[in-house]
Amino acid sequence: MKIIGLTGSIGMGKSTTAAMFREAGIPVYDADAAVHAAYAVGGVAVGPVGEAFPGTVSEGRVDRESLRQQVLGNPDAMAKLNSIVHPLIGKSRADAFAAATASGADMIVLDVPLIYETGGDKNMDAVIVVSAPPEMQRERVLAREGMSPERLDAILAQQVPDAEKRKRADYVIDSGKGLEAARAQVTEVISALRAPAA
8 A cells, every 4th residue: 555645735625636546546544633623622632731831731722822832933932842743643643544554455545744855755755745726825815714824824934835835746736726736646646556566
């Protein structure tokens, strides 16, 4: 079974593209969803994160906004957070692999926002980057509730630049040309990954 990384900077359309792989019958493991579950009431990360970052747990769950304020723009705090959370969500990832293998899937897509930032690309058979023009990216992100240009810039400063991601990618899906064009690109990538030489 091939392990395919799917990544892209904020606002590039990665989640929409992941849904297209699911529609095509490819199992997708969503790292963000696993983190959300770990931060929820009863989640495995609530205790360790609360201990490492005082004031970030409220009503039995991790308050993502409080946590974001403590780690955004602070590489040491971000590294500390990653060192806590990544091992904890390893089990949900292993379960997803087991389910994909049991179903006879020939590939699984790992939807991971920070694949290059964490060195995760080294563990993939191929990496797909979802990209769009920068002005479209900004427009999409700034339309989100609670988002500001300053906050977007702080987030982008933590991420590998889009141009570098595209350069390092095995495949690039351009989400700036509309849903049908992106869906066609997804179909092409799946065919390429299934080709004998891939």
